[in-house]
Amino acid sequence: MEQKTVIDDLFVLAYEELRRLALAVRRNDPSETLNPTALVHEAFMKLSGSNSFEATSPLYFKRVAARAMRQVLVEAARRRQAEKRGGVGFVRISLDDWPEVASTSNEELLTLDVTLRELAQLNPRQEQVVEARFFGGLDVAETAALLNISEETVARDWRAAKAWLSSELRRR
């Protein structure tokens, strides 16, 4: 299968899983948060039985899913921002109970995305570590295997990146 199709499929899958899970979680307990690790794992399990994905290793899948997750969220946040600025004649229907939270998260995520791209300029590997750990929910061992580096390097990269990104986010 074409690479583009695979990405698109995973994209849709990641997005819809995320939405589905978010709904399920909110229904059960509004204060509970989603678990990206479980999410990506579940998405993989769902696909693993199909022929087209026989050749896909769990690790490869997780990498693509992490990227998809990041892009999906960034795109969603961007749209929400644009809607809030009111470009397209929206009528707001009050079905949501926490617009404040949403607005903060939109900005937070968009800033994180920009900052991550700056990190990539400084050290591309560290961007990948953050993407895998944060957006894909990969653990240290998986991230190490994926990027072909030691677990110790992953841990160091993650700690430094986290501290730098946090300070950048606070500053902006």
Added chain:
Amino acid sequence: MKPEHWERIQALFHRALSLPEAERADFVASVDEEAEVLTEVKMMLSEDARPAELFNSGLGQIANAILHGGVEQQKFHPYRLVKLLGEGGMGVVYLAEHEETGTQAAVKVLRDSWISPARRERFQREQDSLAGLIHPHIARLYGAHVAPDETPWFAMEYVDGLSITRHCRHHHLDTLSRLSLFHSLCEAVEYAHENQLIHRDVKPSNVMVSTDGVVKLLDFGIAKQIDLSQPGSIDAQRWMTRSHAAPEQLLGEPTGVFTDIYALGLILYELLTDRLPFDPSRRVPEGEPPTPPSTEEPLSHLCLTAMHREPEQRFSSVSRLLEALEPYRQRRSRAAGA
């Protein structure tokens, strides 16, 4: 910042971290470095000392807020939205009212349509499938539209009622009444097949019985043109519901009329026994389904034939299935009338 700066910053950061917390500030102060680098190291150390809110609360909270925050909707002229009926990965369904006539409708909106072409195609496919189908037991499409921001949506018949299995349990229906509902469902599926459409997701939650007792088949979201069916495409499998999937769907093999026949057999099984023959979370098909308990032979045979593991062993068409069902129904209704 330059990459070489970043290298020096990190080196100092990690060296400071290797020291006891109380000694870190003095260490940084003692280092002979550019002020810019030192400032950065100090800031990172102070971030490291406190919980990283964003990274600890994790993606989930953010995702939750972003995906749910702000349910902005546009005007769905000529419909007025009344309430949210349901929400899934694909889209949102609202109960709506026609502004002029007051007729109720279900308005289905593909939320975040920009996400990917595959989603738009699937949504479009449901719309196209429905447009060609006018049958008393299939929920009708009223009209398809595109909102100003290019969000596709359509209005369709609203069915107020329960799923076929819940309806039967709720009203304690006897076998004969259940078979009559099943017969209507078969007619709907047969009609779709005559129109070259395989539904591929016939399951109780897609088969509603309205409050006045009329069966309506819903959700042609993964329906496929019979002549276009592609073997083993991921698309064919991704959306199916595992608990009600035919063996060929679980295996990623070609689907066909026989896939809907299997689903009908499974629904009949549920209608007769109030339970599923298999573990609903199964990942691979098992052998032949077990004989439905406490069911008369002609019916259990009919069920098992429809649900045969091998597609070619099933009824070759819905009308064949109905032909097998009819004598039994007639005999039962004569007996009931006598």
